[in-house]
Amino acid sequence: MNLSLDMYQTLGIAVIVLLIGGWLRKKIRLLDRFCIPAPVIGGLLYALVMTLLHGIGVLDLEYDDTLKNVCMVAFFTTVGFQADFKALKKGGKSLVVFLILVIVLIFAQNGLALGVSSLIGVDSLLGLCTGSIPMIGGHGTAGAFGPILEDFGMQSATTICTAAATFGLVAGSLMGGPVGQMLIKKHKLYNEENKKAQETNNNSSEEVKTSLPRFASAIYQVAIAMSIGTVISWLLSKTGMTLPAYIGGMIVAVIMRNVGDRTNKITIKSSEISIIGEVSLSIFLGIAMITLKLWQLASLAVPFLILLAAQTLFMFLFAYFVVFNVMGRDYDAAVLSSGVCGFGMGATPNAMANMQAVSQKYGFSIKAFLLVPIVGGMFVDFLNSLIITLFINIIV
Numbered sequence: 001m002n003l004s005l006d007m008y009q010t011l012g013i014a015v016i017v018l019l020i021g022g023w024l025r026k027k028i029r030l031l032d033r034f035c036i037p038a039p040v041i042g043g044l045l046y047a048l049v050m051t052l053l054h055g056i057g058v059l060d061l062e063y064d065d066t067l068k069n070v071c072m073v074a075f076f077t078t079v080g081f082q083a084d085f086k087a088l089k090k091g092g093k094s095l096v097v098f099l100i101l102v103i104v105l106i107f108a109q110n111g112l113a114l115g116v117s118s119l120i121g122v123d124s125l126l127g128l129c130t131g132s133i134p135m136i137g138g139h140g141t142a143g144a145f146g147p148i149l150e151d152f153g154m155q156s157a158t159t160i161c162t163a164a165a166t167f168g169l170v171a172g173s174l175m176g177g178p179v180g181q182m183l184i185k186k187h188k189l190y191n192e193e194n195k196k197a198q199e200t201n202n203n204s205s206e207e208v209k210t211s212l213p214r215f216a217s218a219i220y221q222v223a224i225a226m227s228i229g230t231v232i233s234w235l236l237s238k239t240g241m242t243l244p245a246y247i248g249g250m251i252v253a254v255i256m257r258n259v260g261d262r263t264n265k266i267t268i269k270s271s272e273i274s275i276i277g278e279v280s281l282s283i284f285l286g287i288a289m290i291t292l293k294l295w296q297l298a299s300l301a302v303p304f305l306i307l308l309a310a311q312t313l314f315m316f317l318f319a320y321f322v323v324f325n326v327m328g329r330d331y332d333a334a335v336l337s338s339g340v341c342g343f344g345m346g347a348t349p350n351a352m353a354n355m356q357a358v359s360q361k362y363g364f365s366i367k368a369f370l371l372v373p374i375v376g377g378m379f380v381d382f383l384n385s386l387i388i389t390l391f392i393n394i395i396v
Contacts, residue, residue: 043289080253176354
């Protein structure tokens, strides 16, 4: 049976999956201990069930993921509202350092792919299908470069890249929380300052429940930033740059926040906006997870699984040892390391979900929540495309 669901039905399933994931996380201590995001828990379980139904020929579902994109833009707009330039002045160098780390990661993923493919005796182009194209590039880059690799004689490159991207999204989402957790506990980074910040966030959340006018105002502010952001995104597209849809809304939100702080003309409802962001991210990731087609991984033979296993191990080592140490060996670095796992093997929203899961338990990190979307939104796709093209030219 083949069924097509509209965006409301898709939303309903995604919310049910979120609730199941949240319930399982409370019941199974191991999931909470390692900060696995609720959308990933419920979504992966749902994807496994749908894979079984697909495998035995019972049911296939097609989803309308319109609301997924709306929630993605809404979430990153709320991130922009958290960008206080006064707080960021001290961490200006961190952006440059993190960008350099990402460039190193892109080169390393492709170098590893070529090295392992040579070691196990498979085509270098096949190896490249498990490099930065599906890893840090995700499904979008996989869809863009798959046909290019096919033009060079690599059969089914798009399918392989897409399947590898699916693997990366799941692996990166499962890995990020435990990495952050281990770093925080090993280096005793959960101090009283983080605890007080988390308690303040929790208290703010409780107050918002009885403050409907403030919550409504927060929704209006997010909506205005999103709508004006579409114009900014359109203007940026005229420069020839390819940027994600959320970048305009995030820029407008940053401007609104800092103009409000300096002129007192706009009162930004930060606590309420933060809650809107959490809900938007959860729904986005819920829809993204239920639309996964895990059976695509069946197309990966043993050599490709070896390549993907190598990428997974490398990502863990890179996040745990390199990112944490280079970015300062502090709490922000630990949260950032958890985000890089999702960022380096899936997509920016997965990185944000990993960091959100860690932050809900230990406290918010302004630096981590701003560095990842800025680098992920403005630089990664462009740099990754250039580096991939360089590797393809070297091979061919």
